[in-house]
Amino acid sequence: MYIKKIVVSILLLGLIGMAAFSYYVYNAVFIPNTAFNNEEAHIYIPTNADFKEVLAELHPLLKDDISFEAVANRKKYPANIKPGHYVIKKGMNNNDIVNTIRTNNTPVKVKFNNQERIENLAGHLSRQIEIDSLAILNAMIAADFLAKNDLNKQNVLSLFIPNTYEVYWNITAKGFCDKMQKEYNRFWNDSRQQKASAIGMTAGEVISLAAIVQKETAKVDERKRVAGVYINRIKRSMLLQADPTVIYAKKLTENNFDQEIKRVLYKDLEIDSPYNTYKNIGLPPGPITMPDITSIDAVLNYENHNYFYFVANVVDFGYHKFAKTFAQHNRNRQEYVRWINNQGVNR
Template sequence: MYIKRILLIIVLLGLVAGGVFSYKVYTAVFSPNTNFNNDEAYIYIKSDANFEEVESLLSDRLKDVSTFRAVAGKKGYTANIKGGKYAIKKGMNNNEIINTLRSGNIPVRVSFNNQETLANLAGRIAQQIEADSVALLRAFNDADFYRSKGFTEANKLAMYVPNSYEFFWNTTAEGFREKMLKEYNSFWNPARLEKSGSIGLTPLEVSTLASIVHKETAKVDERPRVAGVYLNRLRKNILLQADPTVIYALKLHNGDFNKVYKRVLYKDLELDSPYNTYKYAGLPPGPIAMPDISAIDAVLNAEKHDYYYFVANVEKFGYHKFAKTLAQHNRNKAQYVRWINGQNINR
């Protein structure tokens, strides 16, 4: 009897110990382990992060880091870290958190506007994905890549169409560049290609002209009319005489794209540059900035008219006065020159 009692006690103790152990395991795995008040918290894990770095990112968002560490080890996560952006929802348990970190990489929206240079674009994108500006600029300056895709050093800027796109946060610099090429090819759909052909320009030439239109006017409703002027001049082989191209030529010549030019001087028109459309006929070698979609579509849907000239309208700022003849243009220009001289704007 005594031995049976001993054995019974041992069995009971074992069951109790097993129950306690099972309860602790269950609690560690399935009990809520978040420590924040919002509905969810986002963490960004670098592609080369180790488990200690992940643990550090989560430390102030978890009630119990030790149980998270234990469950992560049991599930093999500590040796299989994946970079990306992850959403940890309030009330998640360790099992759910780890499953999310394994397969819940969520995309981010990456946006950029009409950057003037690829260096500016690199800085803008580096604020939105993991790749830094140095890696991005290196990818952007890969001449072999652009050559193989039909771009030149002068027109490669056209491959990046300003818009909002979906990326994974841990996208590499090369991955970003590849995705932008796909987006460029998607942008130039059959409808746009047909319109491009109808005006006698290639997509790259359209982007170049659109960059000039973009710089000439910020008024989206005026862009088709401005585009029409330049198309008229191109068809007649008249010099475009676009001030924004001269400003770009000056920046390129001086190696300073941060300098602001408020006025183009007559001496500037003598600069020998293929971007100086007062000296060289036709379009410049490539875009002078990234034209936004409204400017590209303005060229593709340019207004048909008989205007060949335009100058800033000092009676309706932001817009321009258009002219069919040089005499009419000179009258409009004289009014503008009187106004700008009165502003004491010398450069």
């Protein structure tokens, strides 16, 4: 009888132990373990991260680190860490979290526009994806990448069409450049290619002209008219005489792209640079900024008119006064010069 009681007691203790263990396992695996109030949280696991780094990323998001670590080890996650961007949903349990960060690398949205140089673009991108700016820049100007796309360091910026794109946060620099090449080819569809051919320009030349249009006017509804002025000058083999190219030439010559220039001086027109369209006929060797799609399409669909000149409108600010003759342009220009002198703008 005594032995029977002992056996029963052992069995009961075993059952209690199993129940307690099962309860612990159930809590560790299936009970929600998120500590944030938003509907979701985002974590970024760097390339070559170890489990300690993953735990550090997750720590602010978890109620219980220890139970998560136990489940992760049980599922052999530390030996299968994948870099990337992962979305943790409110109320997820440890099992869900481990499964998510093991398999659900989620793309991020990358945005860029109006970057003045390829170096600026690389820096802008490095703040949105894992790779650093130098790695991106080196991939952009790599000899094989340039040769494959018939580009050079002066015009490679034209390959990157401003927009919002989905990419993996941990994409390689080469992978990103290759994706942008595909997006560029998609943008230059048959319709745009035909319009470029109709005005005797390559896609790169259209973008270089669109960059000038972009700098000349912030008014989208005026860009087709401004583009028409430059198309008229090109058809007549006239100098483009675009002030934004002189500003770019000055910045480039002085290696100072942080300076703010509100007024082009006569001495600036003498700067010896292939970007100075007061001294060199035709388009500059590459875009002086990254033009919006609206500026690119403004060139492809330019307004057909007889204007050859324009100057800032001092009454309707942001817009310009257009002229068909140089005499008319001079009158408009004198009005602008008087106004800007009165403002005290010397540079």
